[in-house]
Amino acid sequence: MLTWESPVSAMRGVGAARQAALASLGIGCVRDLLYHIPRGYQCRGNVKTVAEAAEMARRGDSMPVSLMLTVSAEPNYRMIRRGMSILRFRAFDETGTCEITYFNQNFLRNVFHTGGEFRFFGRVSAEGRTIKMASPIWEVCAPGVDLPGIVPVYSLASGLSQKILSQLIRDALHSVGTHLPEVLPPEVVRRQSLCTLAYAMQNIHFPEDGDALIRARRRLIFEEYFSLGLAVASATQPDTAGVRMPEGDIAPFAGALPYDLTGAQKRSIAEIAADMAGGKRMNRILIGDVGSGKTAVAAAAAYIAARNGYQTALMAPTEILAVQHYRELSGLLGRLGIECVLLTGAVTGAQRRAVCESLARPGGAVVAVGTHALLNSSVQFDRLGLVIEDEQHRFGVRQRAALAEKNESAHVLVMSATPIPRTLSLVTYGGIRVSRLDEMPPGRQVVDTFVVDESYRARLNAFIRKQTDGGHQVYIVCPSVEENPDKKIKIPDDPEELADLIFGAERDMDEKPPLKAAVEFAQTIAATFPDLTVAFVHGKMKNAEKDRVMQAFSEGEISILVSTTVIEVGVNVPNATLMIIENADRFGLSQLHQLRGRVGRGKAKSYCVLVSDTKGGDARARLDVLKKNHDGNAIAEEDLKLRGPGDFLKTGGEIRQHGDIRLPVAAGPGDVEILAAAMEEARLILEADPDLSRPDHAALRATAQDVLRETANTMN
Ligand code: ADP
């Protein structure tokens, strides 16, 4: 009988070759196999009749659908030219006939016999009265077998096919599925309303429906974060001594603000103050949507440090953000007599010497705002007590360590609008607590959002003109070409693998209208508005150059900024009132929300226009979410629901590439709640049983140790 720990070679159908193939995916035992989570899903439950598919095709709806068809005559096979053959046949249901073609799939002649019943999945096109499908995915409809509506798509290795892998996983689930070890303590499962591991495993691979998939995914993400939280907390010294800052009264600071702090800001500041007063080193992340007012919280923390006689270093990922923070902090703190200085790569010579001298001198500058330049060993602090990092994911672990070395007991506060998954790299390095700004400052204007297609181009240009005539500035974002490199496909030898490859498992089911090449697009815009200053920033530019353009934009020297998504998170240009996003369907909703957050920062009414030419109804429905929703969390939730089984897990590979940590299921910004809940539960468990020595925590201890080992392996 198989167990969790059984080697895959103990499974039926796994010989030496397959074992090696599985090993190349990091799969050695049954547990690994079950944790080989699909990288995506295909929704094949959308079954249509030929008549319905014909109607969709005529409407221009290009959603892939499933058709249940019977083959009406033996396939016709033809060589079109050397190396290119075509297989063509007709298949029908009670409402009509569909013509199906495959290229270079000669061997399929032996599959599609007259009278055979199949489920075909793919895009349908209409031509006159007939409809066609090119290279659809096919499955045999056997009597008494229910074909699943949602089909997993796995990362493969050579020698494995989707069918083989999912069959192996099915077998493994079948033999160990009902007695999987439950690692989570029962009270945690109850408190968090999690499903069982058995249910999660069954439904992450072969979901009953979208809801089951979401439940399964939540459980697995929770489990991973929870183990991570335990690992981290049990590995790090919970009692690293920190600078004691008992004086936590922020009334004078709050009184000097031009607005009232929100409840969430007050709560976060109180949490920070309590950490800094406690004598242990603070390690806290402040998570808040764009515009939630993280800077004011940072300023309050710096204020507390200052009142206790300590300096603060605030590190921003780019020059422009550093300058922006410097302005804001010196505005907020300057009037309370707290001296702020700016230190970036652009600060040189005598000016730099003066800044450094001031920071190193007792009684000198109190708050240093800057970029990496702060890390330079020549920058010495007299009494550094607090380190704040904005948008932390840009910083490597080593840089963080370098800053911490300037004073090992300095408190650390990290701020982020998009904490997942990059936050994980940080989570692995300290027992971190989370504060959340889940409330927007009052009176925040709603950015009116429109979804339009190419036919609106002239009106859109007129609208740009109207904004610039009013003295305002415009952002235009388009996806860059480099973001979608053509994948080179290696043709496999194994016919089944080839079939999978060609029939779609590996095929991008969502071909989209051609991307606007960002460069050309910028040129077109410049030509359309010859009297305005149009600038272009893109990912391939040098940082200094990017910063220069962004700076010019923030100073109002540029009217229209065309960019790929490199527009810095957190850039604040209140005079910009229009955000246009081209090929908007290419972006995730949360990303669109972030981009939209660049406007609506001043008093003037602001707008966001999402341009998309995609015909499919669901792409449109997705974008419409942004029209109605203005809260980042709600949007992330909707995103998850809507992208649904289709592709919300697709980012899995990315995380692994970052080398941060092995995640069973790709996490997105919508998972912040899960992270926070899991960290909190981990903390509660450790409070009760600090070294996990209780017998009922043995599995937890083992898991935590696993995570640590794994993290240590992937970190370097
Ligand atoms: P983010 O969280 O995106 O970094 P910021 O700190 O840049 O947000 O704040 C966005 C804007 O909201 C700033 O103009 C800031 O002055 C303003 N703001 C922050 N807190 C409040 C508040 N409590 N009431 C009103 N406006 C606020």
Ligand code: MG
């Ligand atoms: Mg910010």
